[in-house]
Amino acid sequence: MDYYAISSLRENHAGWALLRAQNAPLAVSFFIRAFTGPNQRDLGRQELIDHLDDVLFGLRDVLGEDKFPRPASEYLDEWAAPERAWLRKYYVPGQDEPRYDLTAAAEDVVHWVESLRGRDFVATQSRLTSIFAVLKALVQQSETDPEVRLAELQRQRDGIDAEMQRIRDGNIRVMTAPEALDHFQQLTSLAKDLLSDFREVEQNFRKLDRQVREQIATWDGSQGELLETIFANQQDISSSLQGRTFQGFWDYLMSPQLRTELRDLLQRATQIEALSGTANLHAVTNLHQDWLPAVEQTQATVRQLSQQMRRLLDDKVFLENKRIMQLIRSIESGALGTREAPPSGVFLDVAAPSVEVSLPFERPLYEPSRKVMVDDDVVAADDTDVDAGALFSQFHVDTQRLKSSIDAVLSDAEQATLADITDAHPLQQGLAEIVAYYQLATESDWASINPEATQQLSWQLPDGSIREATIDQIIFGRPA
Template sequence: MDYLKVKKLKEGDPSIKLLNADNSPLIISFLYQQFKEKNTLELSKDDLESNLSNYLYYLKTQEGIEYPRQPAEYLEDWTNSEYLRSRYSTNDVIYYELTHHTEKALYWVKNLIETRKFVGTESRLLTIINTLKELAYKNTNNPTERLNELKKQKQEIELEIEKAEAGITDPLTDTQIRERYSDICKTLDDMLTDFKEIEHNFRLLDMETRKKLIQKDIQKGEILDEVVSTEDDIRNSDQGKSLEAFWNLLQSQEQLDELDKLIEMTLTIQQIQEVKQQSFTLEDMVIKLSRAGVKVQKVNHSLAEQLSRFLDNRTYLENKRIMDILSDIKSIAFEIKDTPPTEANFLEISSKAEIEMVMNRSLWTPKTMTNLRKEEIVLGSPDDSDALILYNQFSVDKRELEGRIQELLETHSQISLRKIIETHPVKKGIDEILAYIEIASNDKKAVINEDLSEIMIISNTISQKRFWIQMPQIIFCRS
């Protein structure tokens, strides 16, 4: 570690500033209770202010510790210090979430305070061995080594099958179960912290782009080349490729169904029931990972929107400048039309002039005449129209659709709209699809992934038509 880098980190890193703050016990304890203990990603300003007011009152009356400022002032300071990030929702409500700097600080303090009952070593060693086997045997140039390993795995699987058929079980010990469950929860916490860092990296790119967009002398080509190159570097990096593979895996309905089944089976184990109250991360694993991935995508979409606005504004300004130059040329030409320049060569063109001959022009094409005919208007009669159409209207019951969603979420941690339609086919056409979209738009737990499209087959029993539509993927998550 370089001395100057460590010194700069101590002076400017928000994580270290949080640990060195005068009221760091208040900040760390309160934020950990509100976000980590409650497994909450974001809270509204009103809720956070109210909870902070109650917490300050508790410290004053129970612990004798007094903080004189108002809760809103503390939240504003914490946001300016990059401990919290605020955003406006569609209905103009302010929401707060932890920054990745605060996530790191809370994670580190938690590990310092909490004393683990045991430090598991067996499961991690087995993980290392299995990973080494995967690296070694899947990348070896010797097919014999690969074949021998596969035969060995086959023999082990056949032996396990024989034991199962004979009713012989070989379960893990209580220590092994608790150790593996602890490793899973810790890995999940690490992944969520890593997602915060990935989101922070995209936010930095977005901020740098915004700074460059306000510079008047920067060219479109320069900023586009730099931003696109940076995005390509991120996407083609090991981190970007791993994130893309992770997201594709998480969006697979087959993988999600298997994951739900594994989680459900794991949580029924008696030893897990005894320790799972210490951590609620496994139950909401898929939902949390999905929301973390969507937040990264939203930041990336924000960057694309900024570039789009920049290009539109620059194009408008350039066209306006061209029209101003042409107008100036016309004004000058009109002023000197009676006193033209005396020099013969008053204007030079570096390139060759393009000559367009008259015969090169296309022939004149006569306009097509539109023939209008006058029809006699006949007065209508009430008997000519079928009034039964007015009584055959149908409506979509959103409560019924919401009931279908909740019914499927009882057995799945999350379910896609395509899976819902496969279970409950659409019978009222596009109106029923629009009702599902409205439900997802009003549901904070639902995820609308615009980067992934799905094709669905729907039907309308009234019109007796059946057709397919293509729309963004919609995923409903369990609360």
């Protein structure tokens, strides 16, 4: 970022404005107490006013009655105003009371202020372990050479066998207390950051939808072109990187097997002896319970955006129908006025109805066709110069076999790329089989084609030569 970009953020970013505000300590401390501290979202206005009244009462008792003279409701309205945008004020269908939530910019400021306090224990080993794990997954899962991947899997198997033998010999290595505390702090930090990400994801969804609604409001073309544009934008929202990663997280969280495994791991983590003195240890067991309301609220936002888009279309159709009815009424009124005082001369020419008559004798008589003389002198061709192999080299790609290959790979994974599928079930018919996979991806609701990423596929010809093709990344997902 250069000087001009930073200067623009200083003048326009809501988070920077919060840091520069005169009552920033009051706002940040209240946000911590009401939202980030208890990890709450979607709070009613009266509940927030009660929270803020308690905070103001304590501050006035210590600093004096004239420190924060305004009532709590005015502070809430100021923080939720568009020029502040520290709180998001909205209404839930079926409720008259407004609801409030912390914006992503304000939450970033809260986390930054909390980080200024410093930490007694800084996790370093667990972060390095996480970096190595992510880096290994990135490199190994992107490798297209089967020999390299098999060698890596063999190395992992050898390491697992060696570890099992050490355990059989009684040499069991247990994580030390500093290491356990290091990993536990990393776990809680990542879980808290993940909850913070949901607000930004939801804000990005609303930003994409706002662009579509602005386009609807200013559209001056035909209704069909508008619908085509809206459907394309809605597809862009669901197929964007934000939408695909969020849907992948939702599918992962909704898997009964993975949820059971996560709950079991969290429960066993609270029973580690090295963590027995850690504060709020048992709160870790409810991590997935904290994720579910946040994810559900984001999903509800996406559904609400779709409903709002439908209402915008209905309103536009209603206005167009109303305009058509107004034109019809004006034509009828003009016709009634003309009936009482018709103009002089020819007012309107209407072609008289007529019937086309075709008499039987007007049809021509039957006339036999003329015989055409054909020279039927046939010259035999030399069969040795004709290659008939092309007539017998045609083949058919069985799409049912390809679907079975996809289902077999997705039985062990939530989603898989075409490269993963062809690794498990190599290509047999070359480029024609790749085209068939493309057709299955475009016809399926659980597949997507990412033109921003590529993947390389290879297959072997009957003569032993290898052919390779670089295509857009195709991702198949397991149907819900």
